Amino acid sequence: MPERSLLERLIARPELGPLVLLILEIGVFWAINPDFLSPQNIANTLAFTVELGLIALSMTLLMTSGEFDLSVGSLFGFAPVLMWTLFNAGATSLEIAFVIAVVVAALIGLVNGLFVTRLKIPSFLVTLGMLLVVRGTALFITDGFPQRTWSAEGQWLAETLVGDFQLGPFRLYMSLFWFAAAALILGYILTQTRAGNWIQASGGNPAAALARGVNVTGTKIRLFMLSATMAAFAGIISSIRTSAANPNSGTGYELEVIAMVVIGGTALSGGRGTIIGTVLGVFILRVMRNGIVLIGVPGLAYNIFIGVIILGMMALHSWLERRHHAGT
Amino acid sequence: MQAPEAMAEPLIRMAQISKSYGNVQALQDVDFEVREREIVGLLGDNGAGKSTLIKVLSGAVRATSGKIYIRGQQVEIRNTTDAIAHGIETIYQDSALVTQLSIARNLFLGREPIMAPGFLNRMDQAAMATVARDLLRQVGIEKNIPPDTPISALSGGERQAVAIARAMHFDSDLIILDEPTNNLGVAETQGVLRFVRSARDSGHSCIFIAHNIHHVFQVVDRIVVMRRGRVVADAIDPRQTSVEAVEQVITGMAHAPASAPARPG
Numbered sequence: 335m336p337e338r339s340l341l342e343r344l345i346a347r348p349e350l351g352p353l354v355l356l357i358l359e360i361g362v363f364w365a366i367n368p369d370f371l372s373p374q375n376i377a378n379t380l381a382f383t384v385e386l387g388l389i390a391l392s393m394t395l396l397m398t399s400g401e402f403d404l405s406v407g408s409l410f411g412f413a414p415v416l417m418w419t420l421f422n423a424g425a426t427s428l429e430i431a432f433v434i435a436v437v438v439a440a441l442i443g444l445v446n447g448l449f450v451t452r453l454k455i456p457s458f459l460v461t462l463g464m465l466l467v468v469r470g471t472a473l474f475i476t477d478g479f480p481q482r483t484w485s486a487e488g489q490w491l492a493e494t495l496v497g498d499f500q501l502g503p504f505r506l507y508m509s510l511f512w513f514a515a516a517a518l519i520l521g522y523i524l525t526q527t528r529a530g531n532w533i534q535a536s537g538g539n540p541a542a543a544l545a546r547g548v549n550v551t552g553t554k555i556r557l558f559m560l561s562a563t564m565a566a567f568a569g570i571i572s573s574i575r576t577s578a579a580n581p582n583s584g585t586g587y588e589l590e591v592i593a594m595v596v597i598g599g600t601a602l603s604g605g606r607g608t609i610i611g612t613v614l615g616v617f618i619l620r621v622m623r624n625g626i627v628l629i630g631v632p633g634l635a636y637n638i639f640i641g642v643i644i645l646g647m648m649a650l651h652s653w654l655e656r657r658h659h660a661g662t
Numbered sequence: 663m664q665a666p667e668a669m670a671e672p673l674i675r676m677a678q679i680s681k682s683y684g685n686v687q688a689l690q691d692v693d694f695e696v697r698e699r700e701i702v703g704l705l706g707d708n709g710a711g712k713s714t715l716i717k718v719l720s721g722a723v724r725a726t727s728g729k730i731y732i733r734g735q736q737v738e739i740r741n742t743t744d745a746i747a748h749g750i751e752t753i754y755q756d757s758a759l760v761t762q763l764s765i766a767r768n769l770f771l772g773r774e775p776i777m778a779p780g781f782l783n784r785m786d787q788a789a790m791a792t793v794a795r796d797l798l799r800q801v802g803i804e805k806n807i808p809p810d811t812p813i814s815a816l817s818g819g820e821r822q823a824v825a826i827a828r829a830m831h832f833d834s835d836l837i838i839l840d841e842p843t844n845n846l847g848v849a850e851t852q853g854v855l856r857f858v859r860s861a862r863d864s865g866h867s868c869i870f871i872a873h874n875i876h877h878v879f880q881v882v883d884r885i886v887v888m889r890r891g892r893v894v895a896d897a898i899d900p901r902q903t904s905v906e907a908v909e910q911v912i913t914g915m916a917h918a919p920a921s922a923p924a925r926p927g
């Protein structure tokens with residue numbers, strides 16, 4: 335097996351399929367409606383994208399370690415509700431309320447992790463239960479009503495999280511930089527560090543990893559905490575941007591996020607994950623949502639397209655996988 | 663009074679080990695030792711209990727009764743992590759490797775070298791690749807396989823070689839090889855045999871189980887024969903015994919040759 339050429343290496347990468355799909359998608363929408371690439375539409379798409387994207391990034395690491403988290407959508411709704419309830423009641427400053435919301439989310443992630451690793455309950459069941467507990471709590475403490483958020487205006491915390499600014503023709507939100515920073519750091523952790531090696535080994539062959547002294551339990555618990563924290567962070571950003579903390583927001587996000595991650599090439603069964611692929615998967619789904627509305631397809635048809643993309647990409651990944659191993 | 667020589671503790675001593683699976687008695691009152699820098703060949707027909715014996719030692723199964731001593735100290739080996747912590751490394755076909763990870767990442771799993779001025783424990787991947795290339799050559803892989811190749815793209819023999827390379831690099835006191843030459847090509851088999859021989863020189867002990875009795879004769883210091891869950895001969899010197907004589911002990915057609923008075927080591 336001689337060293338492979340650059341082109342062969344590129345073709346063997348799992349990110350190539352999603353990249354081609356994204357380019358095709360953008361090309362088609364642009365050909366049908368040139369407004370698709372207008373600065374305003376690009377800025378709009380980016381703003382929505384990064385909030386789900388943040389959750390997808392941490393979900394990528396969690397799924398690489400062989401677990402997943404269905405409670406992210408409910409935390410997306412719950413964390414801002416908690417933060418604004420504390421603040422509006424005059425109990426704490428906005429900063430303290432923010433810290434409390436994020437810490438509570440991390441503790442919820444810890445509970446998920448402990449149930450999965452110590453009690454050996456599949457993450458599907460644990461996080462499904464947690465989804466109901468967290469969503470139910472958000473509805474209970476608000477009586478189902480949205481919380482006031484307009485007092486965020488002028489708060490430095492709000493500016494840091496979602497403040498917008500003009501870059502040439504684009505009106506961009508700060509959250510885009512949080513997304514870029516998270517993608518860079520998590521991508522670095524997954525591919526370059528010891529923690530990344532342990533994440534992949536924990537998902538690939540936990541028994542072998544354990545036998546080599548890898549802390550599989552600790553690795554997974556930390557990723558559950560990261561996942562919950564990111565979901566809370568994304569929910570808070572979204573609440574400030576849309577000036578609404580709705581206890582129902584984030585419903586169904588867990589499945590959309592998992593779809594983004596697997597479309598990008600991360601294995602649902604664990605062991606293999608790619609942050610670059612997830613970034614592409616995030617854009618594929620968000621561009622699709624934005625594009626079909628723009629070219630006049632009824633928005634209700636969105637799920638048909640998403641389903642077809644998921645099925646098509648899964649078929650492609652499995653075909654590449656088999657072709658890759660055919661020679662051995 | 664015993665001579666100090668005779669008092670030297672063996673590296674591993676298993677005493678009165680029994681193991682039953684339901685009503686199958688896989689091991690019955692087995693006594694077995696491995697001395698420092700000794701290569702022990704373990705022979706016996708299929709089902710004799712060889713794999714079960716070494717699985718007890720490597721933490722893969724727990725004995726029904728019996729004791730294990732390492733350098734005279736009694737130890738509990740409850741799982742593979744315990745065994746590795748006691749310096750016992752076992753090489754199975756591929757269950758010990760993460761197939762999604764590359765060769766280099768598997769070699770260093772759990773003991774990754776970290777870059778000195780690094781961020782968040784960055785691995786020194788250049789050093790990992792260099793060591794991996796070197797080790798693969800030592801275990802007889804002549805083909806130039808890049809160290810970033812995933813294990814899933816390797817043949818059974820190549821996977822075996824990676825597992826052996828790992829045991830070599832991280833000095834274990836005892837390396838257990840259960841039929842390591844099955845499914846291997848000629849060059850790979852020679853690599854394994856060469857490795858077993860060099861293991862003694864670098865201070866390791868080895869338990870070597872193989873179907874091919876000639877391979878065992880080529881490398882071991884002492885042969886132990888098992889039959890139906892019991893040790894029936896434990897001091898056969900391959901330099902003073904013929905292959906045919908050992909075959910007869912294995913099949914039970916002859917009694918074990920009298921224990922050689924002078925044991926190697």
Ligand SMILES: Nc1ncnc2c1ncn2[C@@H]1O[C@H](COP(=O)(O)OP(=O)(O)O)[C@@H](O)[C@H]1O
Nearest residue numbers: 683686688706707708709710711712713714715
């Ligand atoms: N997991 C198991 N369950 C039941 N019986 C087993 C199991 N493993 C081994 N045995 C039995 O124990 C005996 C010894 O097997 P083994 O140690 O694998 O022999 P060897 O490696 O010498 O061929 C055999 O009779 C085998 O059928």
Ligand SMILES: [Mg+2]
Nearest residue numbers: 712713714840
């Ligand atoms: Mg066997």
